[in-house]
Amino acid sequence: MASRFSALRPASDTFLRRESVADPAALRSRSFLSSTIDTCTYALDAHKEAAVKYQVLGPVAALSDDCRIPLQQKSQVLLAVLVLERGRPVPRQRLMEIIWDEPDPVDRETRLIRIVSELRQRLRTANPEVADPLPDMGDAYRLVMHPEEADAHRFRAKAAKAKTLDGEAAIRMMTQALAEWAEGHGLYGRPLAGLRSTWADSNRKKLQDEHRDAHLFRLERIARDGGHEQVAEECRVLDDDAESLLDESFVAMWMITAYRTGGSDTPLSVFRRAEERFRRSLDRPVSQPLAELARRIEAHDPELAGSHGSALARLQLSRPGGIHRITSITTRAKETTTMGEQADRPVFDNNNSVIGAQAGEFKEKVVINLGGVSQVADSGQAGQPEDDRNDTDGRAS
Incomplete structure (x- = not known):
């Protein structure tokens, strides 16, 4: 396609040569056409191998031919x-x-x-x-780039696409999204590595939460397809982060899948x-539901060993220092409900169980379905990706 745009240039030159070279209108037209063709060609060439790639899902870097372009830390920021x-343009004052x-x-x-001058020259x-x-x-600067040239935007596009898919297609697409990250950095990853500032900290947290959500989305769907052993092993590998065991969604997923593949010893050790x-x-x-x-694993509750895939226990706020509110532990697609909401739903059959809990960290009673009924499809996972604008006000967007 890009070559088709490039092929237009000789035709445009031939057309414009019919006009007088001194004709200002012809010169302006030629300039406009040439600029338009260059812009379209460059945009389509973004699908090819980019001359410069940008990395923020790890150490911040600009890469040329997969070689890191040397940058001072201020230039990295x-x-x-x-x-x-x-x-998009960013005001000088904010920079x-x-x-x-x-x-x-x-x-x-x-x-x-x-x-700016040093970074411009290197690029x-x-x-x-x-x-x-x-x-x-x-009063502002911007970077001439296409989203496909940056790992963060490729990750976000693929993650959003995965959430519109089902089954194996969703798993494959989310696996591709996670491949954009530097490897070996646990559940949360190490975005913007080495940068220390209010802006870096707030945007690092946003990116880390996206990394965590992508992992749990993928593992949940693998578990739904019966891949409990794979999920349990991947949870073990992801547990190289000091914060991973403070995420009750992650802990619950690990416990349930480990129990279904190897008995109670491993999940109780994880707990x-x-x-x-x-405590430390x-x-x-930990929360009462966890x-x-x-307790149910230790008692070998037969309902936990069902044939259905185990879904994650998702927490609305799951980072250390915050309140861990469970929004889901289940074996199918489900979200946690309040006691009042549950009262309006059909009674669970014998393949399901309900745990009601009210602890100090919860503002309302919660119900956790550990059975196999498919109640409410995962919300907020299909449709448009979230706004990926970074926080130029110092707060994670």
């Missing part, structure tokens, strides 16, 4: 902000606040101009086809480790 903004993260450093306007050297990769928009981590890190016990799940 500037690049990360512009990459996550997907080519200065993000990069220095301190009140009125000396000569920061001059220093920003120097950092231009790596990709001479782009005359100015960091155009000055007056005891989670208990200890909660948050100075509080403790009840451990």
